[in-house]
Amino acid sequence: MLREVDLNKNLTKNEYKEMMDKLAPKFAALQREARAKGLPVMVVFEGWGASGKGTMISRLIQPLDPRGFKVFTIQAENEEEHMHPFLWRFWTKTPAKGRMHIFDRSWYRRVITEQMDAPMDQKRLDAAYHQILSFEEQLSADGTLIIKFFLHISADEQEKRLKKLERSSETKWRVTKADWKHFKQYKAYLPMYDHMLEQTDMSWAPWHVIEATDREYAAVKVMTIVAGMIEERLNEENAKESRSHLAERAQEELPGTEETMRTTVLDGVDVSLTMTKEDYKKRLSVLQKELTRLQNEMYLKRIPVVVALEGWDAAGKGGAIKRLTEPLDPRGYEVVPTAAPNDIEKAHHYLWRFWRAMPKDGHMTIFDRTWYGRVMVERIEGFCSQAEWRRAYREINQMEQNLTDHGVIVLKFWLQIDKDEQERRFNERMEDPEKQWKITDEDWRNREKWDAYVKAVDEMILRTSTTYAPWTIVEADSKYYARIKILETVVRALKNRI
Amino acid sequence: MLREVDLNKNLTKNEYKEMMDKLAPKFAALQREARAKGLPVMVVFEGWGASGKGTMISRLIQPLDPRGFKVFTIQAENEEEHMHPFLWRFWTKTPAKGRMHIFDRSWYRRVITEQMDAPMDQKRLDAAYHQILSFEEQLSADGTLIIKFFLHISADEQEKRLKKLERSSETKWRVTKADWKHFKQYKAYLPMYDHMLEQTDMSWAPWHVIEATDREYAAVKVMTIVAGMIEERLNEENAKESRSHLAERAQEELPGTEETMRTTVLDGVDVSLTMTKEDYKKRLSVLQKELTRLQNEMYLKRIPVVVALEGWDAAGKGGAIKRLTEPLDPRGYEVVPTAAPNDIEKAHHYLWRFWRAMPKDGHMTIFDRTWYGRVMVERIEGFCSQAEWRRAYREINQMEQNLTDHGVIVLKFWLQIDKDEQERRFNERMEDPEKQWKITDEDWRNREKWDAYVKAVDEMILRTSTTYAPWTIVEADSKYYARIKILETVVRALKNRI
CATH class of the missing domain: 3.40.50.300 (P-loop containing nucleotide triphosphate hydrolases)
Structure with missing residues (x-):
């Protein structure tokens, strides 16, 4: 899934501003409607180190009413979490109706980060995949909208970013030995990530690979997808309620957005x-x-x-x-x-x-x-x-x-x-x-x-x-x-x- | 799943006749409607050796128009089958719209019979379960009704039946060394069957455990379930077509059947x-x-x-x-x-x-x-x-x-x-x-x-x-x-x- 993606996507500052000016108020309105309709939303950010997950999340929440969302940063398990079944800390963090929970890393840590640092045997790894799939399936069947992003950058880009962070005394602390260790394994991790994406790319919770080389491009794309999926779900719900297709609200496309934001291969x-x-x-x-x-x-x-x-x-x-x-x-x-x-x-x-x-x-x-x-x-x-x-x-x-x-x-x-x-x-x-x-x-x-x-x-x-x-x-x-x-x-x- | 079932169920000849007289014409009518509506049906029989799968199938097809169904007996793979992926022989045997395919043993051979005779390693066994589940899920999502029976008898009953078959010169050939070998392993197979049933008991293709001690009871129960599931599906389709609950045909219960035919525990x-x-x-x-x-x-x-x-x-x-x-x-x-x-x-x-x-x-x-x-x-x-x-x-x-x-x-x-x-x-x-x-x-x-x-x-x-x-x-x-x-x-x- 990752190799095929063309990572050379970008937006000029002007394009970014123009698109965001249209997108942000639309997204804010959709959040209000989702809250009113009681739609629970989970947004998951996974991706390479230094791919910009933090930035993406800051920009995504910008237009939102802060009473409606919560951001969770998922690091290594603390003692309390370690003493519970793996999914416990995620089940307890599932959103109530109408709320949006955003995850900076997530349950996928188990099969990627943890797997990198201390590989599990095949049987435990299979069980972990099983648990992840059943978790998403159960929530999705219950009405939760699950939106999963993988922020993708090239090895060169990753190196460039890590070096830049190290150059500044303010951000130096953010680059750890583990980051460089992971960077050196970029090529080895690529098939591992591919495997993860293909194992868990379900029609009810599909992955969206984000070309994250350019932050402006990535930010618009993330918000476009979140807004689009919420809108699609609200339309479905409206259609169900009125039991007629006539009531279906036309999904408004922002002009030109779809073509610009598409992940391209050809x-x-x-x-x-x-x-x-x-x-x-x-x-x-x-x-x-x-x-x-x-x-x-x-x-x-x-x-x-x-x-x-x-x-x-x-x-x-x-x-x-x-x-x-x-x-x-x-x-x-x-x-x-x-x-x-x-x-x-x-x-x-x-x-x-x-x-x-x-x-x-x-x-x-x-x-x-x-x-x-x-x-x-x-x-x-x-x-x-x-x-x-x-x-x-x-x-x-x-x-x-x-x-x-x-x-x-x-x-x-x-x-x-x-x-x-x-x-x-x-x-x-x-x-x-x-x-x-x-x-x-x-x-x-x-x-x-x-x-x-x-x-x-x-x-x-x-x-x-x-x-x-x-x-x-x-x-x-x-x-x-x-x-x-x-x-x-x-x-x-x-x-x-x- | 198996241990809890009360196997002491039976019907008198009279009860059997009375129930079948009502059930058979209803089942025949449902088959005609399923054909007309283009509903594909797969009926699967698994169970202990000598549990009466052949008898059940003969009785089940009795009321049916022979142009509408086909029976497949699934034995060890032949050479052609062995040279294809495991599911190939089952995919090629899936029913067309409106047809009913009945399987005397099935794809579950892979995880039971074959597993008994030549155990696979855990990884291959897991893969087989994966394949079975995706096979049933894909067909079911496409509209195929999948009905799965497990014919259950006690070890004592199995022994009695094998001995009876051996006593008659006409049926002696049917009892093989493998049958006795499997009988001796009854207790070891029980958790294996339980595992199979719990791994594959999906809401879209649930297992029905049949108390097969009494053949009359079992035959009525099997037909009741097949008829009931077809009727339920046809009702759903009718409701969908007319997009209104008013059109839903009342599911006719045969009086007293449901209570008699229920698998009981308490x-x-x-x-x-x-x-x-x-x-x-x-x-x-x-x-x-x-x-x-x-x-x-x-x-x-x-x-x-x-x-x-x-x-x-x-x-x-x-x-x-x-x-x-x-x-x-x-x-x-x-x-x-x-x-x-x-x-x-x-x-x-x-x-x-x-x-x-x-x-x-x-x-x-x-x-x-x-x-x-x-x-x-x-x-x-x-x-x-x-x-x-x-x-x-x-x-x-x-x-x-x-x-x-x-x-x-x-x-x-x-x-x-x-x-x-x-x-x-x-x-x-x-x-x-x-x-x-x-x-x-x-x-x-x-x-x-x-x-x-x-x-x-x-x-x-x-x-x-x-x-x-x-x-x-x-x-x-x-x-x-x-x-x-x-x-x-x-x-x-x-x-x-x-």
Whole structure:
């Protein structure tokens, strides 16, 4: 979840002021309404050392009526807390109806900070995750709104901040030996944090990763999300009360905010990466020979492989699949194209048809489009409800974890091209009688929804790039480059296993 | 869950015929409606060897249109299945909308049968439970109705059945060495089954323990539950469609069925157990001395204890608490009486006030009435919704597991008296000016709901008597007997730990 985030987000002072001037009074009004309606809210701040949790909290509470919130700083357990079950100190700090409790670090200390300093065995760690999930689930089922932030900065940024703090005599004391120790372990902690985020990213209490390089940007984003989630919940409650959709208050968007504040993944992709035809041919030949050999070994060692291809229309999935399968023994692989579900498929859970197609040990299944349709086309076209696609991230992660637990190598590719390149390819297809069949009116219609897809894909990659089944983003404006990157990734993954 | 069930249930042939004559056509009609409405149903049969799963399934499908259901017998994985992830064979067998799939053994094989024959390590076992839960949760969220039965017989009954099968040349082949091997392990498997049931008893897919000693009784009970759950779901769907409660079809009860078919716990309790005053005094003095000593040791070893007392009004909780606390150092224990929640408590999750009162290490908290009010008085008086009390069983189990994970000894007592004895005690209180304060109009009103309470208590004890925090039922018509049993249980539990 963390690796994919583009951390280069910022706001100018002017932009910040302008946005805050609109946002703050709106947030204050929402707090009043939440109090009146008796909505309990918990806001959790986790993140790297020196990522600015304190600053974020100060700015968040600025517009609020101080009678309505309370801030808790969660440090190591005191003696009283240590003599109680782990969750005791958090249960006793849950907000009453209408109140907002803000946590500077939280119950996640248990699986991160404590785990860093004195690692627990696997069994105790699993139990801790269990307890955390049941805690959030119970409160959420009871009506508490849980908003979780992870403040994310790069290792370089962290170093810069620690040094700056040390330079001033006023702030020097804030930097401890432990801070530097943790800094040195940045790379080791990254997968640990990723694991934490993916284990506890639930549709009823999702994580929001905040790009915290720029404090102004981060502060606006945090407040936008808190305000948005409170507003959404109040709207739901209002709709329930009046038992009619008519009463639903339109959710006011602050103009431009949503686009600026979105966590992006695709934006940072350099699609211009390219490769000469000569290099391509050489690499292709080498890689395909390796693949032939590796398929054989994979079969003997009974290792199953899933290759999942997603990407824009005309991004080059077909060509990539061709290069991937050319060297393979057809008895050992299958290509599964995914079209709109037929009637029998529609009568089942959306994952059913993909489960049926999963490879057996020693075999490879290549999916040309996949189960991710749930959180792209089905989300955008409204073929499923918001609740359905929101919970799909976790359902999909669970399925992929089932696969990897069994030993399946799961490789997921997103083929990224830019919008102009797509247009060029569409026109090329229109003009070439041999390729005309490849392009339909629907492709043109989907193209009109480009921005909606970007938003869905960004969220998809973020929430489903797991430690056990990460996405590979393929820069695909150059077909040569893209095909080689895919083949290389497959070859590397197989070699690593064997 | 299994130990508490009274297995002595049966029906005469006539009763069976009469009940089936009414039930079967109703069930058939419900199947047709479920098909028309597109409701997918999964029925799971697990249970002891020779508990009659085959018979139950034959009888269940009797009234059904064979085009609407399919029966799957789940044996050891074949090669194809073994070469796929564990859940693959079950995902591929999920029912389409409107169909009913019945499983003779199921995905629970993984954590029981396979576990018996070739134990997995803890990590793999935990993963299997995880997968099972996510499988059921995903299907259930998608609209599949999941109905799970555990056919329960005693070890004696199992032995009788295996011997009978062996005696006949026609059925001899059905008894294998493994059956006898498993029979010999009956006592070892009991906690394993209990663990399985408590790990996977979810409000969206609860377990139904079937007293399978008498096949007629069991068959009627199974069909009653399947029909009842389908009917309930159809009613919910109808209510949703018309967005109004008016359209809700009254759930037709077959007269007398519910009472006959209920799994009972309290019925089997012999409240007449008694003790002479002389014996009482002797035992009390010994036990109290031990308690004084044990409290000291408990304090030094930092062991926390929770004693939870529930029971009928006038069952003798107060007297028992007095005898329990007399020998204790008041600095080491606290008695927490539980009344109706005050305003601040009402503004929080119902478990919040109990979490706050939990003892710290080395201390004892005695609850006079407890969090179980959620599934008794709040259920019966409608202070919480059906969805709320149904999910409370698991929430409560999770809280108690949090406690026991931390090292708390959790002891739960249900004080059982019969209805006449209660009346006698009420009248005694009315007549004694010293005791009049103890009896209120509310006590008399609660008494009128005796049957509703019996039903709620039976279900409560069944669903919350866990391996880590079991209930102790105290036969309390004799106060002497009851007090001694409670003290003995506390002393034994403390001794076991120390």
